[in-house]
Amino acid sequence: MSSFAHSVGSRTYQFRDLKDLMAKASPARSGDYLAGLAAASVEERVAAQMALAELPLTVFLNQLLVPYEDDEVSRLIIDEHDKVAFARIAHLTVGDFRNWLLGDAVDELVLAAVAPGVTPEMAAAVSKIMRIQDLILVAKKCRVVTRFRNTIGLAGRMSTRLQPNHPTDDASGIAASVLDGLLYGSGDAVIGINPATDNVPQVVRIVSMLDEIIARYGIPTQSCVLTHVTNTIAAIERGAPVDLVFQSIAGTEAANASFGINLALLDESRQAALSLGRGTVGDNVMYFETGQGSALSANAHHGVDQQTCEVRAYAVARKFKPLLVNSVVGFIGPEYLYDGKQIIRAGLEDHFCAKLLGLPMGCDVCYTNHAEADQNDMDILLTLLGTAGCTFVMGIPGSDDIMLNYQTTSFHDALYARRVLGLQPAPEFAAWLKEMEIFTRDDYVTLGTALPPAFHNALLRLA
Incomplete structure (x- = not known):
C-alpha cells in the first residue's frame, strides 16, 4: 500500500x-x-x-x-x-x-x-x-423503504421496535410490556424479544406467543426472537411461525466467525424464512444488529479502525435485503465509545453510512451504566436521529432494559420524537392504531384517555 x-x-x-x-x-x-x-x-x-x-x-x-x-x-x-x-x-x-x-x-x-x-x-x-x-x-x-407486513421507511415516518424483554421470559410479563408499548403506538418496526433462556424450545414458545398476539388483534407488524441464526433455522424446521430472522453481524470474516456465522449460513437462514411466505406486503425477512467495537472486541479488526469495520458490516447486511438494521450504538461499553459525545457522533455516523449504502437503518439509542453518559445525551441523539430520518428506534418500558441491564429509549421517548418532529408510524400500523382507538386524531400522536375496548379482556387476563 x-x-x-x-x-x-x-x-x-x-x-x-x-x-x-x-x-x-x-x-x-x-x-x-x-x-x-x-x-x-x-x-x-x-x-x-x-x-x-x-x-x-x-x-x-x-x-x-x-x-x-x-x-x-x-x-x-x-x-x-x-x-x-x-x-x-x-x-x-x-x-x-x-x-x-x-x-x-x-x-x-x-x-x-x-x-x-x-x-x-x-x-x-x-x-x-x-x-x-x-x-x-x-x-x-436518503430514502430506503422495506416491507413485510407493513411499509417501513417512508418520508415523514419513524418506526419503533417494541422490546418487551423479561429477565425470566415470563409470558405475563412479556404480554404486559407488549400491551404497554402498543398503547403508546410502539411496535410497527417489529415486536422483538431478546430471550433470557436462549434455546430452540424457548424460541418456539416465544415466537408462537407473539404470533398469537399479532393474529388475535390483527396487528400489521412482525415479530422476532433475537436468538442465534441457527436456533431460528431449527425453529423453522420445527414449524414455528417465524417472521424475521435475526443475527448480529460484523465487518470482517473473523469477527463474524466469532459470532458463529458466515455468509453462507445467513443465506441459508434467509431462504428458510422466505419459504414460509408469511409476509403480506413484502418479503424482507432479515433483521441485523451491528455496533462499533465488535471486531475489536473479537480481536478481528485487522488493524482497521472501529468505525470503518462497522461500516463494512453494512455490506453484509445489504447482501441479504433486510427489513431492519440497527446499530446498538452504546451497548458494547465505554471501552469503545467512552462518553455521550462519542456515542452521539457514532450513532449519527452509523446511520449516515448505512443509509448511504441503501440500508433501512435504525439505532438503539443506548448506553451502559458504567459509561460517561446519561439520558440527556440519549435525548440529544434521539432528536438528531429523528431529524436525520432514522428508520426506527427502540421502545422499552421506562427506558431500562431489566434483562440486558442497559439504558435505551422508552415508549414515551419514541412518542416524544414523533410529536416534536411531526413523524408518524408506518401507514398500515397507523391505520390500525386509529381503528383500535389508541390514537384519537389523525396526527397519530394524540393518545386516547381510556383503555381501548379491544384491550379490556387482555387487561383482565394479565390481572
Whole structure:
C-alpha cells in the first residue's frame, strides 16, 4: 500500500498506509485508542482528514484494507461492487464526494441510484470529514423503504421496535410490556424479544406467543426472537411461525466467525424464512444488529479502525435485503465509545453510512451504566436521529432494559420524537392504531384517555 503525508503548519505528518490514514482521520473514540490506532493529537487528526479529503474514491477499489484473499467480506464488497452506479462519482475525491452529497442537485433518487456503487470504505471515509450537520442533512435525503407486513421507511415516518424483554421470559410479563408499548403506538418496526433462556424450545414458545398476539388483534407488524441464526433455522424446521430472522453481524470474516456465522449460513437462514411466505406486503425477512467495537472486541479488526469495520458490516447486511438494521450504538461499553459525545457522533455516523449504502437503518439509542453518559445525551441523539430520518428506534418500558441491564429509549421517548418532529408510524400500523382507538386524531400522536375496548379482556387476563 502507498504511504500518505500532509502538512499542518510547519510539521508534516506521515501515514504509513490507507488503514493508518483512515484510523488517524477518525474522530476520537476510546476503541481506537485501545487498539493503538488513533491519532496522537488533534493536529495529526486534522492532517489525516485533509490528506483523506484529497484521496480519489478509486483508491478504495485498488487498496483493500483487509486483503481480498483473506476475508469473505472483502470479497463480497469487491465482487458485488456496481461499476455502472459508481461511474457517476468515479472522478471524485473524498472531499469532492462530500461536497457532491451536500449539493441540492443530489436528491433521494440520485442517492438510491448511486448506492450500489458506494463501498463501505468510501462511506466511512467521507463520514470522517463531515460535521454532524452534514451527516444529518445527507442521511435525511436518503430514502430506503422495506416491507413485510407493513411499509417501513417512508418520508415523514419513524418506526419503533417494541422490546418487551423479561429477565425470566415470563409470558405475563412479556404480554404486559407488549400491551404497554402498543398503547403508546410502539411496535410497527417489529415486536422483538431478546430471550433470557436462549434455546430452540424457548424460541418456539416465544415466537408462537407473539404470533398469537399479532393474529388475535390483527396487528400489521412482525415479530422476532433475537436468538442465534441457527436456533431460528431449527425453529423453522420445527414449524414455528417465524417472521424475521435475526443475527448480529460484523465487518470482517473473523469477527463474524466469532459470532458463529458466515455468509453462507445467513443465506441459508434467509431462504428458510422466505419459504414460509408469511409476509403480506413484502418479503424482507432479515433483521441485523451491528455496533462499533465488535471486531475489536473479537480481536478481528485487522488493524482497521472501529468505525470503518462497522461500516463494512453494512455490506453484509445489504447482501441479504433486510427489513431492519440497527446499530446498538452504546451497548458494547465505554471501552469503545467512552462518553455521550462519542456515542452521539457514532450513532449519527452509523446511520449516515448505512443509509448511504441503501440500508433501512435504525439505532438503539443506548448506553451502559458504567459509561460517561446519561439520558440527556440519549435525548440529544434521539432528536438528531429523528431529524436525520432514522428508520426506527427502540421502545422499552421506562427506558431500562431489566434483562440486558442497559439504558435505551422508552415508549414515551419514541412518542416524544414523533410529536416534536411531526413523524408518524408506518401507514398500515397507523391505520390500525386509529381503528383500535389508541390514537384519537389523525396526527397519530394524540393518545386516547381510556383503555381501548379491544384491550379490556387482555387487561383482565394479565390481572
